[in-house]
Amino acid sequence: MLNIKTFSFNPFQEKTILLWDDSGEGVIVDPGNHDAVETDQLTGYIARQGIRPKAIWLTHGHPDHVFGAKGLHERYDIPVYVHPDEATTLAFSGDIAQKFGLRSLDVDFPRQEIREGDVLRFGQTAFEVIDTPGHTAGGVCFLDKTDKVLLSGDTLFRGAIGRTDLIGGDYDKLIVSVMDKIMGLDGDIEVIPGHGEITDIAYERTHNPFLQPFNEPEADWDPDNL
Numbered sequence: 001m002l003n004i005k006t007f008s009f010n011p012f013q014e015k016t017i018l019l020w021d022d023s024g025e026g027v028i029v030d031p032g033n034h035d036a037v038e039t040d041q042l043t044g045y046i047a048r049q050g051i052r053p054k055a056i057w058l059t060h061g062h063p064d065h066v067f068g069a070k071g072l073h074e075r076y077d078i079p080v081y082v083h084p085d086e087a088t089t090l091a092f093s094g095d096i097a098q099k100f101g102l103r104s105l106d107v108d109f110p111r112q113e114i115r116e117g118d119v120l121r122f123g124q125t126a127f128e129v130i131d132t133p134g135h136t137a138g139g140v141c142f143l144d145k146t147d148k149v150l151l152s153g154d155t156l157f158r159g160a161i162g163r164t165d166l167i168g169g170d171y172d173k174l175i176v177s178v179m180d181k182i183m184g185l186d187g188d189i190e191v192i193p194g195h196g197e198i199t200d201i202a203y204e205r206t207h208n209p210f211l212q213p214f215n216e217p218e219a220d221w222d223p224d225n226l
Contacts, residue, residue: 032066
C-alpha cells in the first residue's frame with residue numbers, strides 16, 4: 001500500500017512529497033525544506049513513522065524544489081535522481097543562491113540520471129519516469145500506474161500549467177508534454193502538483209482553461225459567423 005504525506009515548504013509554498021509503502025522504504029520527492037524548522041518537520045515525521053528513505057527524486061531543479069536536496073542526501077546517504085537536461089536549471093538555481101545569498105540552497109550534490117521510461121522503485125512500489133519538458137528543459141513527472149498517482153511537479157496544476165518564462169522554459173513544448181504525455185492517462189489518476197491543490201486527470205481534461213482550445217474540433221469554427 002502506498003502512503004503519501006505532503007508538506008508545504010519555503011516562501012513559495014512548494015509541495016514536498018514523502019512516499020513510502022508497507023515495506024517501510026520510501027523516497028522524498030522535491031525536497032523544498034529551506035530552514036531548520038522545516039527540515040525538522042520532515043525528518044521528524046520520517047523518524048516517527050519509521051520510514052527508511054532510499055532516494056530523492058526531483059521533478060526539476062528550480063530552487064524551491066531543491067532547497068533540501070543536499071542536506072537530505074548527506075543525512076540519509078541516499079542518491080538524488082534528476083534528468084540530465086536539468087543541469088542548466090540547477091546551475092541557474094546555484095547562480096540565484098549566490099546572487100541573493102541563499103545559504104540554504106546548495107546544488108553541489110551527486111546526481112543519478114533518469115530518463116523517459118525509467119522505472120524507479122522502493123519497497124514494493126514502482127514509479128515510471130515521464131519526460132515532460134516545457135516548464136524546464138528536463139522536467140519530468142513520476143507515474144505509479146498501480147496506485148494511480150501522478151507527481152506532476154510544476155508541469156501541471158489544478159486548472160493551470162507551469163510558467164515558461166524562466167531559463168529552459170518553452171510554452172509550446174509544455175503544451176505538447178501535457179497533451180501527449182499526461183492527458184491520455186486514465187481519468188481517475190490522482191495528480192499531486194508541486195504547488196496548490198491535488199487534482200485528477202479527468203478534471204483537468206474538462207476544466208483546465210489552458211487545455212480547452214485543444215479540445216475544440218476545427219469543424220465547429222465558421223468564419224461566416226464571426
